[in-house]
Amino acid sequence: MAHRVETQRIRVNLRSGQTVTIPGWRVDSGTAGPCLLLTAAQHGNEVQGAEAIRRFVEDAAERLTNGRVFAVPMVNLPAVRERRPHIRMRPEQPYGDARGHNMNHWWSGEKSGNDTARLARAIYEAIGAEATHALDLHCWEKHKAGAVLVRDVPGIRELAGKLGHRFVDIRPPNDRTLGGYFCATGRVGITYEFSGQYVVLEHEVRHGLMLIRNLAKALGMLPGRLSAGHRSVLFSDECESVDVTAPCSGLFVTAPGGVYESVVEGRLLGHVLSDIDLSVHQIHAPTDGYLRVFGASRANCDVAMPGHHPYVTKGERLATVAFKVN
Ligand SMILES: [Zn+2]
Structure with a gap:
């Protein structure tokens, strides 16, 4: 039975008094289960996850058996529109020189903070607070293989090993990332890095889609067996x-x-x-x-x-x- 895909528009009040609207999708199976939050493009040049999410939402609309999916394919939409990692960057300004605008340092946002913190807060209040699991999609530069990033928590480590991706990096806790904030609040937060910024590559998107499907299957939200993907998984x-x-x-x-x-x-x-x-x-x-x-x-x-x-x-x-x- 197909489910309806609802488009949600999240309004954010910026410091200037202007507003920006971030669109997201919701799919509800109508049956109790996990609430999976999918996000991409917290950094505006990391856009491959947006297409993987789009394809997954189509799939979820057809096949979701349990729980709900909330998806925001362009979380930091102002940075996507500026075609840079963070908002208000100059050409060639390094990522690390974020001047308070690295969105993945701001979770769960601040209502009266700078515009990046406000975006995070509005998205969190609209859909993040309800979620039980979060998969946050980023991209590394093209020379570097993609990786699943998790902290060393038993259940999460096991879940990361089921996603079918070759590299799983165990990271120290950082409670201000989206994935870290979920872990810090007793939920499941996983980050994935695609390979390649400023591009959408078909083989990377397909691989990312497989990872999301495997996560949903492992959580009992989609039917079917997990895909093997990269058969050998290397934990860092x-x-x-x-x-x-x-x-x-x-x-x-x-x-x-x-x-x-x-x-x-x-x-x-x-x-x-x-x-x-x-x-x-x-x-x-x-x-x-x-x-x-x-x-x-x-x-x-x-x-x-x-x-x-x-x-x-x-x-x-x-x-x-x-x-x-x-
Ligand atoms: Zn990133």
Whole structure:
């Protein structure tokens, strides 16, 4: 039986006296169960989760058996409209220079705070307070594999392992993130980072959709078996990783392949073309494992193009291979 998808419009009063309206969806199975909050784009350049949520809501409308789904695909809509991580940023301003506007430091918001805190508060009051579980979707830069981020709480750790994603990072508690606030208030909060900012990539969206479906299935909200996804799940506290660094300066040209993939020791990862004598230096995997980072990238590459440049200096990181330790 199909359920109605209700569109909710959350009005936020800004300091200027203007208002902004954040749209969200609600789907109610009509049967008791968990109340799952799905959010994306707290940072305006991290938009892949919005499309994964849209597809999941369609699915939930057809198949939700228990509980309710609340979804806000563009939580920080003003930052999305400005096409930057936070509101009111200059070109190339680093993420960390947020000036109080990093929304994921503000949960559960402040009614009389700055505009970012007001957005968080309005969204929390409208739909967050009722939720029993939260999955908050972000994106890392494209060279870095996506990851499920959780704190080391037994039930949550187990749930994270069921989502079908290769990398699960155990993070120290931070009660001001959306996921952290849910944990701090005795609920389940999980954060997921897609790979790739400023883009919506079909393979990443499909993978994110699988994660949301697996979470809903694990919570008894959707029928069916969990998808296997990445069969081997690596918890960060059960892993080690090795950085592969540039033997000289030059252009790093990657071999075919990408993050998440398994590699065997000695596999060709690419080469560096020296800018001194034009010699070619092959780069090989130092150990068996999985590619956690692949490609030249450096600080601030989430907001400035030079951070993506394949020109590397000697010793710069080219890749990171993660592997399980026994
Ligand atoms: Zn983010």
